[in-house]
Amino acid sequence: MAETNVIVLDLWASSxxxxxxxxxxxxxISYECRQEDFEAKSSLLLEMNPVHKMIPVLIHNGKPICESLNIVQYIDEAWNHKPSLLPYDPYKRSQARFWGDYIDKNVYNAVKRVWTGKGEEQEECKKQFIECWKILEDELGDKPYFGGEEFGYVDVALVPFTSWFYTVETNGKLSIEEECPKIVDWVKRCMLKESVAKSLPHPRQIYAFALQYKQRHGLE
Ligand SMILES: N[C@@H](CCC(=O)N[C@@H](CS)C(=O)NCC(=O)O)C(=O)O
Known part of the structure; x- marks a missing residue:
């Protein structure tokens, strides 16, 4: 399959x-990554994702695929010469999708509420953040990765949010390592993978991005 026909519409800080x-x-797969500006979205983004007008969008041979987990599943199916990210077993596949859905419904908000929150409200958000990640930690258990021995779909879905841990810890004055040590070990394991290390920005870049965001939105 022609790899030159792969474009990702992106914003570097987006999990x-x-x-x-x-x-x-x-x-x-090699690809061209185009950064979007949310203040002036490109006509390509509006054309490729007219429903949500959001990144990421994968454009493969001119055709758009939207919604990140849908895109991950597409990539897994379209380039099936490499080991699958989703398990082959239907039950295990359903479990991986369940956790992908849990992450989508809970993690972004749990993370964002801590770094944007203040005072008592932030304390409540910290409790919810820890609750959310403890549930994930229980699911991980003593396995190296969420799916077992191999890095897979749930790891791909979740690990990007950990690039926000430094921002969460600094703004929320909490130690994720104290609360969820197995998660922190899992992050270190994932970061040893080149695919993860080269796709996640440095935590301090995220922190600077969050600071600018808070200034722009009067959240300081
Ligand atoms: N459910 C979507 C969420 C994507 C999303 O929230 N994208 C944000 C950036 S992190 C976006 O494009 N925001 C632009 C906007 O809201 O105008 C997915 O999984 O792809």
Whole structure:
């Protein structure tokens, strides 16, 4: 399959965009990454994702695929010469999708509420953040990765959000390592993978991005 026909519409700090970049790297697919400006979205983004007008969008041979987990599943199916990100077993596949859905419904908000929150409200958000990640930690258990021995779909779905841990810890004055040590070990394990290390920005870049965001939105 022609790899030159792969474009990702992205914003570097987006955890959703990072999922797509990790999945492409896992499959060894080279691609062109175009950064979007949310204040002036490109006509290509509006054309390729007219429903949500959001990144990430994968454009493969001119055709758009939207919604990050849908994109990860597409990548897994379109480039099936490499080991699958989703398990083959239907039950295990359903479990992986369940956790992908849990992450989508809970993690972004849990993370964002801590770094944007203040005072008592932030304390409540910190409790919810820890609750959310403890549930994930229980699911991980003593396995190296969420799916077992191999890095896979749930890891791809979740690990991008950990690039925000430094921002969460600094703004929320909490130690994720104290609360969820197995998660922190899992992050270190994932970061040893080139696909992850090259797709996640440095935590301090994210922190600077968050600071600018808070200034722009009067959240300081
Ligand atoms: N459910 C979507 C979420 C994507 C999303 O929230 N994208 C944000 C960036 S992190 C976006 O494009 N925001 C632009 C806007 O809201 O105008 C996915 O998984 O792809």
């Amino acid at each position: 959703y965009g990072m999922r797509v970049k990790i999945a492409l790297a896992e499959k060894g």
